[in-house]
Amino acid sequence: MVDIAGAFALPGKVAIVTGGAAGIGEATAAVLAAAGARVVVSDWDGDGAARVATAIAAEGGDAVARGVDVSDAAAVTALVEEVVAEFGGLDILVNNAGIMARRPVLEISPEEFDRILSVNLKGVFYGCQAAGRVMGRGGRIVNMLSEIIDRGTAETGSYAAAKKGAEALTRTFAVELGQLGIRVNGVAPAWTITAMTRQRGLNKDGEFEPGRFDEVKEKLAALSPLGVVNDPIDIAYAVLYLVSEAGRNINGQVLRVNSGSSMT
Numbered sequence: 381m382v383d384i385a386g387a388f389a390l391p392g393k394v395a396i397v398t399g400g401a402a403g404i405g406e407a408t409a410a411v412l413a414a415a416g417a418r419v420v421v422s423d424w425d426g427d428g429a430a431r432v433a434t435a436i437a438a439e440g441g442d443a444v445a446r447g448v449d450v451s452d453a454a455a456v457t458a459l460v461e462e463v464v465a466e467f468g469g470l471d472i473l474v475n476n477a478g479i480m481a482r483r484p485v486l487e488i489s490p491e492e493f494d495r496i497l498s499v500n501l502k503g504v505f506y507g508c509q510a511a512g513r514v515m516g517r518g519g520r521i522v523n524m525l526s527e528i529i530d531r532g533t534a535e536t537g538s539y540a541a542a543k544k545g546a547e548a549l550t551r552t553f554a555v556e557l558g559q560l561g562i563r564v565n566g567v568a569p570a571w572t573i574t575a576m577t578r579q580r581g582l583n584k585d586g587e588f589e590p591g592r593f594d595e596v597k598e599k600l601a602a603l604s605p606l607g608v609v610n611d612p613i614d615i616a617y618a619v620l621y622l623v624s625e626a627g628r629n630i631n632g633q634v635l636r637v638n639s640g641s642s643m644t
């Protein structure tokens with residue numbers, strides 16, 4: 381019989397998940413730990429990362445926390461080197477940390493444009509570069525992209541530029557690091573219920589209105605044939621496939637977790 385559980389298991393693999401303190405990163409850290417990986421939950425919110433690592437450990441998983449800003453190249457390199465020194469290597473990196481700012485393109489300031497690109501694009505570059513330097517054959521990197529790579533939407537100029545750039549980086553790193561036996565792929569989620577998307581439920585006084593949120597959610601769910609939006613674990617399962625042995629020949633691809641709302 382084929383060992384299906386074994387194909388998706390990550391026993392003893394060392395994994396870093398950036399932006400692991402919340403949302404998709406938190407779910408990914410939990411899923412990788414459940415698959416047997418030793419997970420470094422990394423986030424610029426160090427307390428949040430510690431909370432997630434403690435919760436994983438309480439359920440029998442292996443997790444530690446690190447407070448790191450992915451837009452700081454030196455800090456990312458230091459994180460990777462520290463993990464290699466402490467755990468003996470790095471097998472998996474999930475470049476998940478990301479931020480969003482909704483604003484009409486004519487109103488985006490140079491500072492805001494830089495801020496969004498620093499986290500969502502440069503952060504991915506720094507992570508891939510640092511990991512590529514230390515990973516051996518069998519290394520796996522997943523970059524968190526977005527459905528925005530496939531469509532034009534209003535008020536997302538800086539975010540779209542960063543995610544499309546990260547998609548391009550995914551391909552370049554896949555070609556160069558692929559020759560070293562390291563696979564690099566992307567996941568492009570459609571709307572997923574997290575703190576990032578809950579912002580769509582805020583009124584102009586900054587208060588969360590469930591009705592307002594549900595209205596946006598239903599409109600976005602209707603864009604897909606399945607009529608649903610994602611939960612964070614839907615994205616985490618896609619990451620698990622890409623970093624597992626089951627995905628061993630997948631390289632330079634973007635897995636779209638979007639219920640069929642685009643089929644590029």
Ligand SMILES: NC(=O)c1ccc[n+]([C@@H]2O[C@H](COP(=O)([O-])OP(=O)(O)OC[C@H]3O[C@@H](n4cnc5c(N)ncnc54)[C@H](O)[C@@H]3O)[C@@H](O)[C@H]2O)c1
Nearest residue numbers: 399401402403404424449450477478526571572574575576
């Ligand atoms: N939620 C969605 O609908 C959706 C859709 C497509 C793509 N994404 C992408 O998925 C990823 C995770 O998004 P989410 O919805 O879980 O967001 P979230 O806001 O719930 O969580 C993001 C996490 O990243 C951390 N973070 C932000 N900037 C950081 C930095 N500079 N360094 C380290 N950590 C940082 C935050 O502290 C937070 O814990 C992002 O890259 C986002 O662009 C989300």
